[in-house]
Amino acid sequence: MGKFRLTLDLQTFAATRIADVIVPEVFNPYLIERTAELSALVQAGIIVPDPQLDELAATGGTILNMPFWSDLEGESEILSDTDPLEVNSIKAKKDMARLHTRGKAWGANDLAKALSGDDPMRAIADLVAAWWNRDRQRMLFSTLKGVFASPSMEGNLHDISGNSGSAGVISAVTIVDAQQKLGDAANKLTAFSMHSAVFSKLLKDQLIEWQKDPVSGVEIPYYLGKRVVVDDGHPVDNNGVYTSYLFGQGAIGFGNGAAPVPTETDRDSLQGDDILINRQHFILHPRGVKWNEEEVTGVSPTNAELENPDNWERVYENKNIRIVEFKHRIA
Numbered sequence: 040m041g042k043f044r045l046t047l048d049l050q051t052f053a054a055t056r057i058a059d060v061i062v063p064e065v066f067n068p069y070l071i072e073r074t075a076e077l078s079a080l081v082q083a084g085i086i087v088p089d090p091q092l093d094e095l096a097a098t099g100g101t102i103l104n105m106p107f108w109s110d111l112e113g114e115s116e117i118l119s120d121t122d123p124l125e126v127n128s129i130k131a132k133k134d135m136a137r138l139h140t141r142g143k144a145w146g147a148n149d150l151a152k153a154l155s156g157d158d159p160m161r162a163i164a165d166l167v168a169a170w171w172n173r174d175r176q177r178m179l180f181s182t183l184k185g186v187f188a189s190p191s192m193e194g195n196l197h198d199i200s201g202n203s204g205s206a207g208v209i210s211a212v213t214i215v216d217a218q219q220k221l222g223d224a225a226n227k228l229t230a231f232s233m234h235s236a237v238f239s240k241l242l243k244d245q246l247i248e249w250q251k252d253p254v255s256g257v258e259i260p261y262y263l264g265k266r267v268v269v270d271d272g273h274p275v276d277n278n279g280v281y282t283s284y285l286f287g288q289g290a291i292g293f294g295n296g297a298a299p300v301p302t303e304t305d306r307d308s309l310q311g312d313d314i315l316i317n318r319q320h321f322i323l324h325p326r327g328v329k330w331n332e333e334e335v336t337g338v339s340p341t342n343a344e345l346e347n348p349d350n351w352e353r354v355y356e357n358k359n360i361r362i363v364e365f366k367h368r369i370a
Contacts, residue, residue, distance in 0.1 A: 057313040058304040060159040067301045069160075070317070073168035080176065081293075083230040083266045085286040086323070092294025096138055096322045101339070102332060103322065105134040134354050137330040138296060139178070140339040142318035143170070167317055178323055179291065180272050181342040183284065186328050187364040188348035194357035195220055198366040200280040209237060209283070209367040211246055214262070217365040218285055224358040227287040232268040237281050240369040241267075279368050287361025289326065296320030325362060327355025 080086045095103045116124055145167070187196055197217040199207050206213075218225040233241075241247050241262065249258045260267040265285070274282040298318040305314040324330070333349040344350065353360065 056304075056306065057163070057315050058306070061163065061302065061304055061315065062160075063302040066160065066164060070164050070168055070171075070302070071295055073164050074171050074175075077165075077168055077172045078175070079268045079270070080179070080232070080291070083232075083268050083286075084288045085230050085232065085268070086179075086291040086293050087289040088293050088295070089289075092136070092292050092322045092324070093296075094294075095136070096294040096296030096320060101138045101140075102330065103136045103138060105136060106131055132354055133329070134327060135329045135331075136292070136322050136324035137332070137340060138320060138322060140296075140298070140318075140320050141174075142298075142316065143174075144314055144316045146312045146314055163315065167315070171317075171319065175323060176270060176272055178342060178345065180274065181345040182323065182325060183362070183364065184274065185346040185348050186325055186351045186362075188346070189328075189351040189353065190348075191351075191353035192328070192360075192364075195360055195362060196364045196366070198364075200278075200366045200368055207368050209240060209281070209365070209369060210244065213367060214365070217363055220363045221358050221361075227361050228285045228363065229265055229288050230268060230286040231262050231265040231283065232270060232273065232286065233283040234273040234275055234281050235269050235271050236275070237273075237283055237367075237369055238267065238269045279370070280366055281369060283365045283367065285363040285365060290361040292322065292324045292326050294322040296322070325360070327353065327360040329354045 075081045075088060078086065081088070095105070111127070113127060118124075186192055197220050199213055199216070201207065214231075218228050221227065238247070238260070246262055247260050247267065248262070250261055251257070252259055260269075273284075296319075298320045301318050303316050305316065306312065307314065329352045331350050331352055334347055335344050335350070340350070
């Protein structure tokens with residue numbers, strides 16, 4: 040009897056299809072939540088999901104306008120009983136973000152391992168969420184490459200890579216110089232993202248401190264109170280020049296849109312393949328740097344087009360853009 044039951048259970052498991060464990064209405068919100076949980080950039084407060092950007096991303100259109108008021112300018116005037124005060128205006132400006140429309144399909148062969156878990160839907164969602172997390176990080180690095188190649192962002196760029204000796208190497212001194220690009224707004228910088236080789240250099244220099252997360256109990260690295268994010272997607276060129284970033288809270292805004300069919304499953308009966316298709320509409324935007332849409336050939340910009348500086352223009356004051364790009368060597 041036990042042998043028969045085991046055989047039956049294996050046959051039942053073998054017949055399980057992706058469509059049997061994926062319910063789109065349940066899967067979609069779970070996937071969104073899980074992607075955010077897995078993102079170190081989200082956990083560090085660099086990328087902040089924004090309900091207003093969610094609404095913008097779902098309104099339709101590919102270019103999304105975000106008007107804002109410029110700060111008040113000028114100095115106070117001396118009061119007089121004969122000369123009236125001059126009336127000054129407040130100026131409206133406009134930040135603009137791009138809606139990204141992307142998707143990916145996976146066959147059962149890629150997801151077969153997921154079906155061996157105790158909770159197949161969670162296993163599949165974890166795999167898909169981790170993939171989207173890595174893909175969005177690649178998109179972010181392409182975005183930052185294009186943004187900081189724009190001449191308008193020179194005030195937020197600190198490049199010491201051409202300096203000789205220790206003047207071109209990341210250190211406690213040169214990091215202070217980098218954050219000083221924001222002047223008296225440097226205290227807005229709360230996170231420091233870097234390549235693992237850079238992190239190792241700071242470890243050797245004993246510049247990293249560890250703090251235990253009160254919820255998870257995990258030890259998290261910090262540098263001078265800034266949470267450290269380590270990702271080998273950070274640029275490094277053939278001359279040993281590394282690019283690190285100092286970020287402020289919410290420097291990158293994120294909004295989920297509304298793909299008409301975010302998730303669906305299919306089956307190629309002739310091939311015997313199960314297929315999972317996932318589509319995402321979203322905003323991933325550096326706040327204060329306007330998307331110009333100068334050169335985009337398709338429905339949505341590619342990573343190469345995100346790297347084009349002609350597509351970006353600073354519209355906030357430099358101090359209000361909570362990102363500093365830091366180019367340096369490690370030796």
